[in-house]
Amino acid sequence: MIQKFRLEGLECASCAAKMEKAINKIDGVKQATINFMTTRLVIEGEDEKMPSIIKEAEKIIKGIERDVVMKKL
Amino acid sequence: MKKRLYRIIIGGLAFITALTINLSITTKYEWLKILLFLISYLIVGGDIVKKAVKNIFRGSVFDENFLMTLATIGAFLIGEYPEGVVVMLFYQIGELFQSYAVDKSRKSIASLMDIRPDYAHVKRGEELVKVDPDEVHVGDIIIVKAGERIPLDGTVIEGYSLVDTSALTGESVPREIGPGSSVLSGCININGVITVEVTREYGESTVSKILDLVENASSKKSRSEQFITRFAGYYTPIVVGIALLLALLPPLLINGASFNDWFYRALSFLVVSCPCALVISIPLSFFGGIGGASRKGVLVKGGNYLEALAKTEIVVFDKTGTLTKGVFSAKEIIPENISKEELLEYAAYAESYSNHPISLSLKRAYGKEIDNKRISNVEEIPGHGISAIIDGKNVLVGNDKLMKKMNIPFVEKDSDGTVVHVAVDNKYAGHIVISDELKPDSAETIRKLKEANIRQTVMLTGDNRNVGLKVAKVLGIDKVYTDLLPGDKVEKLEELFQQKSPRGKLAFVGDGINDAPVLARADIGIAMGGLGSDAAIEAADVVIMTDEPYKIVTAMEISNKTLRIAYQNIVFAIGVKVAVLILSALGLTSMWAAIFADVGVTVLAVLNSSRTLQA
Numbered sequence: 001m002i003q004k005f006r007l008e009g010l011e012c013a014s015c016a017a018k019m020e021k022a023i024n025k026i027d028g029v030k031q032a033t034i035n036f037m038t039t040r041l042v043i044e045g046e047d048e049k050m051p052s053i054i055k056e057a058e059k060i061i062k063g064i065e066r067d068v069v070m071k072k073l
Numbered sequence: 074m075k076k077r078l079y080r081i082i083i084g085g086l087a088f089i090t091a092l093t094i095n096l097s098i099t100t101k102y103e104w105l106k107i108l109l110f111l112i113s114y115l116i117v118g119g120d121i122v123k124k125a126v127k128n129i130f131r132g133s134v135f136d137e138n139f140l141m142t143l144a145t146i147g148a149f150l151i152g153e154y155p156e157g158v159v160v161m162l163f164y165q166i167g168e169l170f171q172s173y174a175v176d177k178s179r180k181s182i183a184s185l186m187d188i189r190p191d192y193a194h195v196k197r198g199e200e201l202v203k204v205d206p207d208e209v210h211v212g213d214i215i216i217v218k219a220g221e222r223i224p225l226d227g228t229v230i231e232g233y234s235l236v237d238t239s240a241l242t243g244e245s246v247p248r249e250i251g252p253g254s255s256v257l258s259g260c261i262n263i264n265g266v267i268t269v270e271v272t273r274e275y276g277e278s279t280v281s282k283i284l285d286l287v288e289n290a291s292s293k294k295s296r297s298e299q300f301i302t303r304f305a306g307y308y309t310p311i312v313v314g315i316a317l318l319l320a321l322l323p324p325l326l327i328n329g330a331s332f333n334d335w336f337y338r339a340l341s342f343l344v345v346s347c348p349c350a351l352v353i354s355i356p357l358s359f360f361g362g363i364g365g366a367s368r369k370g371v372l373v374k375g376g377n378y379l380e381a382l383a384k385t386e387i388v389v390f391d392k393t394g395t396l397t398k399g400v401f402s403a404k405e406i407i408p409e410n411i412s413k414e415e416l417l418e419y420a421a422y423a424e425s426y427s428n429h430p431i432s433l434s435l436k437r438a439y440g441k442e443i444d445n446k447r448i449s450n451v452e453e454i455p456g457h458g459i460s461a462i463i464d465g466k467n468v469l470v471g472n473d474k475l476m477k478k479m480n481i482p483f484v485e486k487d488s489d490g491t492v493v494h495v496a497v498d499n500k501y502a503g504h505i506v507i508s509d510e511l512k513p514d515s516a517e518t519i520r521k522l523k524e525a526n527i528r529q530t531v532m533l534t535g536d537n538r539n540v541g542l543k544v545a546k547v548l549g550i551d552k553v554y555t556d557l558l559p560g561d562k563v564e565k566l567e568e569l570f571q572q573k574s575p576r577g578k579l580a581f582v583g584d585g586i587n588d589a590p591v592l593a594r595a596d597i598g599i600a601m602g603g604l605g606s607d608a609a610i611e612a613a614d615v616v617i618m619t620d621e622p623y624k625i626v627t628a629m630e631i632s633n634k635t636l637r638i639a640y641q642n643i644v645f646a647i648g649v650k651v652a653v654l655i656l657s658a659l660g661l662t663s664m665w666a667a668i669f670a671d672v673g674v675t676v677l678a679v680l681n682s683s684r685t686l687q688a
Contacts, residue, residue: 011172013353014137017302033292036353037175037182037360040288063131066124 004073005041084117110154118161144343167672174679188240188259190224206275226278227269234265242618243370293375305348316342341657344667350646354678361685362635370618382632386577392534394584397509401434408503423470469496514623521626
């Protein structure tokens with residue numbers, strides 16, 4: 001399953017790279033990419049683990065850049 | 074951004090006040106000066122310090138906020154108050170410029186991809202309802218007014234108009250449409266009102282596919298991007314490590330070395346320790362290049378492919394439909410003992426039951442209705458041609474082999490097209506030459522590719538040797554393989570792989586219809602005429618939306634430009650940083666230069682990268 005999000009307020013490119021790296025390590029994630037320029041986060045992961053993946057990803061993002069709002073597309 | 078600006082102005086004013094006190098007041102008031110520096114520092118950099126403290130608790134040590142805080146507090150500790158404030162002030166100014174530059178590039182990317190339709194006017198009963206394109210289903214009827222973007226793929230059932238396809242193809246000449254024409258989402262309806270029956274849901278329609286492709290292109294990273302990611306991972310810890318050694322070792326080992334002096338040099342290291350300039354600007358260059366290419370009707374599916382295009386050594390073309398139009402027409406009609414019209418009539422009648430492109434072209438050339446009553450006993454002789462009874466006469470239509478087989482004397486002809494011989498009642502009646510037309514920009518494409526240092530251009534074709542050689546000669550193609558079956562093409566490609574250098578790339582250009590295996594095998598599979606053809610979009614790495622081979626040259630130019638800008642940034646950013654690191658280690662420069670090496674370089678690199686957007 002592929003889920004897409006917009007990361008509003010994403011301002012720091014190296015933070016985006018850190019988020020991408022951390023999200024890719026979440027259990028059940030096949031591939032996650034963050035495009036800094038379009039502020040898009042695309043997560044490809046196992047269907048049944050998706051809710052927990054999203055929760056975990058949000059925690060990671062907030063932890064790295066506090067002001068970022070993760071909106072589902 | 075506004076808040077940051079105000080903070081910079083107020084903090085900056087406090088800082089200037091503190092500096093002027095220096096000139097006019099005696100040492101008695103030293104503490105007041107320090108207090109003012111401290112206040113201006115907190116106004117300017119308070120939020121950075123706050124973030125730094127928070128991040129330490131989360132365990133991220135090499136965070137840039139932390140490094141800046143460390144550097145500036147360090148400066149305060151050794152009494153370099155102005156330096157401490159200035160570094161923070163410049164850092165904030167730099168961040169401001171940077172977020173401005175990023176914002177600006179984001180906006181131009183957004184406008185580049187502004188082909189998403191916002192709404193659709195759908196017919197629900199007698200009423201016309203304005204809905205989100207997502208809510209329209211296959212078979213629904215939508216109305217598109219003049220000036221509106223076509224929201225979904227469909228077929229026109231009423232109305233005539235011109236559509237602007239430039240957002241998808243880069244082609245500026247509008248296309249005429251009328252009942253029966255298919256229209257693609259993302260195009261703009263220029264003048265008339267059209268009624269369209271929807272043939273694809275929004276998620277499946279052309280505009281969604283293109284946007285998806287461009288937005289996801291960043292997941293396939295180029296080697297330069299991978300290099301930067303790896304580099305950034307090592308750079309910060311190494312620089313911070315050296316800073317630590319610089320602060321501790323020389324004062325201990327060298328006689329008379331002052332701790333303050335070396336500590337100051339170490340602080341400069343911390344200031345330049347962020348690889349931001351590279352981390353932001355390199356992916357931006359590639360993304361800009363991909364966006365710019367899509368504007369010109371070339372979809373590149375990843376940074377890796379954009380990078381590979383610039384390293385192409387061998388370009389292999391399919392012939393029919395790629396270099397030629399794939400439309401056959403009767404070029405020469407040479408009768409013997411009968412009239413031209415009669416010759417064409419016999420040929421067209423004999424071939425009337427076939428749907429082969431050659432047969433169709435004969436029927437087109439004849440241009441009149443075929444009267445089925447005049448023809449009987451049609452028999453196909455596989456690999457040779459057709460025999461039939463037309464108007465009571467025994468007619469043979471086919472190739473050289475057919476004439477030989479039937480023992481009909483004829484003159485073998487060396488021609489660049491397919492030769493169709495006709496014999497009536499066992500007597501030779503003449504021949505017709507049918508050939509495919511070259512695309513107008515094919516020759517120019519090959520010429521430009523050679524100028525661009527492509528080592529070899531190759532053509533693969535299922536056509537016969539004469540045709541292949543002639544086309545290759547006209548276009549100036551280096552090598553040609555003819556009489557190939559679809560399976561042979563992959564084999565030939567393997568052979569060609571042996572002829573390139575290890576780092577060079579091989580590109581294959583085809584129409585994407587029956588060359589999917591070859592497209593997949595090549596380093597870069599380029600499909601032409603992608604507009605409306607899902608197969609081509611799926612199979613290829615690079616999709617050319619129009620039928621123009623010249624777009625390959627355009628794509629390579631964009632690729633070269635992107636790589637040039639990316640390399641400029643890498644060399645510039647690393648160069649300036651290394652230079653500043655060396656100078657600070659030697660004590661030849663101040664923290665002022667270091668902060669420029671950090672934020673100034675980032676801003677310049679981002680601005681340089683955004684040039685790729687105007688591809």
